[in-house]
Amino acid sequence: MAVYLIGLGKALFIFLFALILLPVNIYLERKGSAFIQDRVGPNRAAILGVRLAGFIHLIADVVKLIFKEMMVPGHVNRWYFMIAPFIGFTFILFAFAVIPWADNLSFGSWNIPMQVADLNGGILFILAVTSLNVYGIVLAGWASNNKFSLLGGLRATAQMVSYEIPLGLSLVGVFMVFQSVHLNEIVRGQGELLFGFLPKWGVFVQPLGFFLFGAAAFAETNRNPFDVAEGESEIVAGYHTEYSGIRFALFYMGEYVAIALAAAMLATLYFGGWQIPWVTTDMLRNNSELALKIMLSLGTVGSFVGLLTMLGFDKKMRGTWPAGDLRNQEGRILGGIAFLLLVAHIAALVFFNGKVFPEWGQSTVAVLAQVAMFTMKTLFFCWVFIWVRWTLPRFRYDQIMRLGWKNLIPISFLNIFVTGLVILLLDSRGG
Amino acid sequence: MPLAEKYSSLFFLFALALAVPTIMVFLAWVTGPRRPGSEKSLPFECGVDPTGNPRRRFGVKFFLVALLFLIFDVETIFIFPWAVLFRELGIFGFIEMSIFLMILLLGLFYAWKKGALEWE
Numbered sequence: 001m002a003v004y005l006i007g008l009g010k011a012l013f014i015f016l017f018a019l020i021l022l023p024v025n026i027y028l029e030r031k032g033s034a035f036i037q038d039r040v041g042p043n044r045a046a047i048l049g050v051r052l053a054g055f056i057h058l059i060a061d062v063v064k065l066i067f068k069e070m071m072v073p074g075h076v077n078r079w080y081f082m083i084a085p086f087i088g089f090t091f092i093l094f095a096f097a098v099i100p101w102a103d104n105l106s107f108g109s110w111n112i113p114m115q116v117a118d119l120n121g122g123i124l125f126i127l128a129v130t131s132l133n134v135y136g137i138v139l140a141g142w143a144s145n146n147k148f149s150l151l152g153g154l155r156a157t158a159q160m161v162s163y164e165i166p167l168g169l170s171l172v173g174v175f176m177v178f179q180s181v182h183l184n185e186i187v188r189g190q191g192e193l194l195f196g197f198l199p200k201w202g203v204f205v206q207p208l209g210f211f212l213f214g215a216a217a218f219a220e221t222n223r224n225p226f227d228v229a230e231g232e233s234e235i236v237a238g239y240h241t242e243y244s245g246i247r248f249a250l251f252y253m254g255e256y257v258a259i260a261l262a263a264a265m266l267a268t269l270y271f272g273g274w275q276i277p278w279v280t281t282d283m284l285r286n287n288s289e290l291a292l293k294i295m296l297s298l299g300t301v302g303s304f305v306g307l308l309t310m311l312g313f314d315k316k317m318r319g320t321w322p323a324g325d326l327r328n329q330e331g332r333i334l335g336g337i338a339f340l341l342l343v344a345h346i347a348a349l350v351f352f353n354g355k356v357f358p359e360w361g362q363s364t365v366a367v368l369a370q371v372a373m374f375t376m377k378t379l380f381f382c383w384v385f386i387w388v389r390w391t392l393p394r395f396r397y398d399q400i401m402r403l404g405w406k407n408l409i410p411i412s413f414l415n416i417f418v419t420g421l422v423i424l425l426l427d428s429r430g431g
Numbered sequence: 432m433p434l435a436e437k438y439s440s441l442f443f444l445f446a447l448a449l450a451v452p453t454i455m456v457f458l459a460w461v462t463g464p465r466r467p468g469s470e471k472s473l474p475f476e477c478g479v480d481p482t483g484n485p486r487r488r489f490g491v492k493f494f495l496v497a498l499l500f501l502i503f504d505v506e507t508i509f510i511f512p513w514a515v516l517f518r519e520l521g522i523f524g525f526i527e528m529s530i531f532l533m534i535l536l537l538g539l540f541y542a543w544k545k546g547a548l549e550w551e
Contacts, residue, residue, distance in 0.1 A: 007440030015447045070459045074472030075485075086452050093448035097441055117441040124511070145485045146474040154493050161500040168507035175514035241475050246459035250452050398550035401496075405548045409503070409539060413532055416510070420517065420525050427518065 010116050014096045017375075021260040021382065022253055023058045029256075029386050030054065036390040049326025050333055068245035076242060080143035085243070085250035087136030092257045095129040098122055099264050100184045102274045102370035103281040107360035113184060114274075114367060122182040126265065127168060130220070133258070134160055137229075140251070141239040152238025155397060156222060156229035162404040163219035163226075169412035170212035173419040174269055177205050187273035191280055199277045202270035208415045210270045212408055217262040219404065221255065224389040228397045263381030264374075271377050274370035284366035288357050292365045295372065296349045303341035310335035495547050506535055 031054060034041025042054040050056070072078055098121075102114040119125050134157055141153015175181055178189035192200040203210045219226040229238040240251050267273060276284070284291050314331025321327045357365065395403070474481045513520070513528055520527075542548060 003436045004439050007436075008443045011440050011443035011447055015444060019451070066455065066458050067462050068459065069463045069465060070456070071467075071471065073474070074469075075474050086449070089452050090445075090448045093451070094445050097444050116444050117438060119441075144474075147476070147483075147485050147487065150485060150487075151489065154489060158493050158496045162496060165500065165503045165507060168504065169510070172507075172510050172514040175511065176517045179515055179518060181511065181515055236475065245463065246455050250455065401548065401550050405499075405539075406543065410536065413536055416514075416532065417529065420528070423517065424522060424525055 006112060007116075010112075010114070011097075014099065014101070014116050015093070017101070018093055018096050018257055018260055021378070022256050023055075024379070025256040025259055025382050025386075026058055027055055028383060029389075030057070032383065032386045033390045036387075046327060049328070050330050051327070052334075062249075065246050065249040070245050070247070073242055075145045077143040077145065080139045081242075082247075084136050084140035084143060085247045085254075087139065088133060089250045089254040089257065091129050091132045091136075092254050092261055095126045095261055096264070097129075098125045098183055099261075099268060100187055100273060101374045102367040103188075105363050105367050107358075107363050114370075115184060118184070120182065122180070122185075123171065123265075123269075124181055126261075127164075127171075130258075130261070131164060133254075136251075136254075137239050140243070144239070144242040146242050148236040149239050149241045152229055152235045152241065155235070156239060159226065159228065159397075159400060159404075160220055160222070162401060163216045163408075166212055166404060166408035166412050167216035167220060169409065170209045170216060170415065171269070172412075172416050173206045173209040174202055176416070176419050176423060177202075183268055183273070187268060187275060190272040191275045193278075199272060199275065201272045201275075201277075206270065206415075206419070208411070209419075210266075212412050212415060213269065214266065215403075215408060217266065218385070218388065219400070221258045221262050221385070223255075223259065223385055225392045225394045226400055227389075227394060228400060259382055259385045260378065263385060264378045266381045267374065267377035271381075273377070274374040276369060276373045279369075281366050281370070284369055285362045288362040288365035289352070289355065291369050292352055292357075293349065295369060296345050296352070300342060300345040300349065303338050303345055306338035307335055307342055310338050492550065499542060499547065502538070503535070 031041045033039075042057040043051055045051065045054075045056040045060040047056055047059070072081060097116040098119055100113070100115040105112045105114060117125075121128075137153050137156050137160070141149045141151075141156070144150070144153075174186065178186045180186055180189070186202075190199065190201050194200045194204060198204055218224075222229050230236075235241075240248055243251060310331050314335060317331055318328065474485060476482070509531075510528070513524060517524065
């Protein structure tokens with residue numbers, strides 16, 4: 001029974017992790033593009049005067065899409081048309097199952113791996129499940145019974161299928177270095193040090209592989225500079241031309257979950273996953289009191305800065321709106337929340353001061369610190385995806401196919417060869 | 432550990448991942464208006480009346496890409512176990528795999544020279 005409960009808890013954790021990253025990604029996209037193009041970005045939608053700098057727009061969007069008509073046009077193949085968005089969303093979320101977010105939680109006789117399923121296949125599971133996503137696009141394009149949808153679906157499929165090969169081949173180098181396909185083993189291998197000071201992260205032992213994987217991941221998620229699946233002047237909206245309302249929203253959400261997945265994979269394979277650089281799990285467990293104090297202090301500083309920002313915001317915005325408008329109170333409401341967070345952090349600091357943690361407490365603190373690290377790395381790569389989209393122009397379709405087949409595949413072969421050579425040389429020198 | 436216990440969490444995650452779109456579609460089905468119309472159910476072709484068959488012929492290039500993908504993806508899967516056991520197989524395995532990669536590259540160059548990778 002306990003095993004099932006733990007399984008459910010872990011599934012819920014990664015599910016919420018992905019679902020929270022989804023609005024965060026959309027928010028980052030809107031505000032990030034505004035920042036890059038020197039605009040303000042969305043900031044009007046409000047609940048009781050609280051606008052949260054545009055975050056409420058996401059809630060407004062979801063509500064609007066849910067209350068829209070769920071239209072199935074007369075000319076489509078109904079069944080395939082209706083299941084295609086499900087495939088596009090469900091399998092991407094399902095692929096999070098093998099991503100580890102911390103070292104094992106171990107106390108007493110328990111040793112719980114912090115990933116949903118401890119599969120032997122490891123990353124092969126992600127490759128298998130995300131490639132099912134192609135079916136969603138093919139079905140959407142074909143079932144729509146529309147010229148633009150069919151062409152857009154074909155284009156997107158051919159592109160995703162082509163870039164799956166460099167994606168797989170660039171992973172071979174990682175497997176050779178860490179001798180495992182198991183993501184938790186790969187992350188553990190990245191905890192060692194190179195030359196005594198550099199963390200043995202994938203990006204340092206596989207720099208070429210990192211760029212290959214990154215390029216292929218951008219193409220797999222159909223993101224700019226590879227987003228030819230849509231093109232207003234050529235094929236309208238590609239495979240979701242005929243989709244509207246909530247079904248369109250599912251495709252849209254699936255795209256942002258895919259970004260979160262790609263970012264989590266980049267962080268896990270090439271940037272040490274949950275590893276905090278130079279700090280091992282044992283160090284965290286043995287100094288858990290100090291680790292918790294550092295985390296709480298960072299939280300205290302963060303909420304204090306938030307409080308100051310909100311006070312400044314309140315002072316600046318006061319009187320901008322007519323009297324009686326709730327927006328006048330926004331700075332105070334948010335400042336109040338920041339103040340409560342500050343008090344909570346200080347109270348926790350005082351409460352944990354001088355306490356000695358039992359074994360499960362030490363392990364939990366280590367897990368908390370590593371989850372924070374993993375989240376930070378994933379968020380950074382989510383931002384990189386958005387950054388690239390609003391910085392680079394898009395490729396033409398023939399350029400994309402040329403890059404994939406004629407450049408990335410030969411380079412990934414070269415990467416495998418050089419990696420093998422270097423490992424053999426180092427092994428023979430080291431005995 | 433029995434299989435059911437080991438993989439139960441996988442099942443939970445799949446159920447959760449399927450529940451989100453189901454609930455959203457259900458909510459939209461309950462709350463959304465229904466106003467069908469003959470204009471609405473026409474295929475979208477930029478406001479012009481649709482012409483011709485939507486399932487028209489498309490470039491054979493896509494079929495070629497699918498074939499090449501099948502070949503190279505199977506080879507990629509073949510390389511994975513070798514990569515994991517690379518250190519144990521040592522120099523012999525490396526030379527064997529180099530020959531295999533050379534043959535693969537030859538195949539790629541053959542397809543390249545035959546023009547299978549050209550998109551004009």
